[in-house]
Amino acid sequence: MATKWDLPAVELKPPLRVSPFIRFCRWSLLLTGVAYGLRRHHTLQQKETEHRIQLRQKKIIWDEEQRVAKLKSNREEMLYLAKETNSKIPDNFDQIYPK
Structure with missing residues (x-):
């Protein structure tokens, strides 16, 4: 049963024989690209490893x-709260919240 969407069969030509020189060039370029990619990956991997160590x-x-900035901020906040609430600062305040 044919529908309007069926396309007519197209007769294809037999494939052309590719020159051995062209095949050699294609394979050479492919292998050269793979070798370059592996070398480049290794180089970038070393740089990334050094960067991660530095980080x-x-x-x-x-x-x-x-940590030091947070301790300083906590000390200042506690002094501010003591001033605002008219609370007495404990004697061991410098031991609890060092400068």
Whole structure:
């Protein structure tokens, strides 16, 4: 049963024989591209590894800076709250909240 969407059968020509030189060039370029990609990946992987090591070392410093800033902020906030509420500052305040 034919419908209006059926296309007529098209007779295809037999495939052309590709020159061995062209096949050699195609395969050579493919293998060269794969070798370049592997070399480039290795180079970028080394750079990324070095970058991650540096970030890990810097993160330790950044975390310490954030910790000190938070302690300073907490101390200032506690002094502000004591002033606003007219509370007495405890004698051991400097031990609890160091400068």
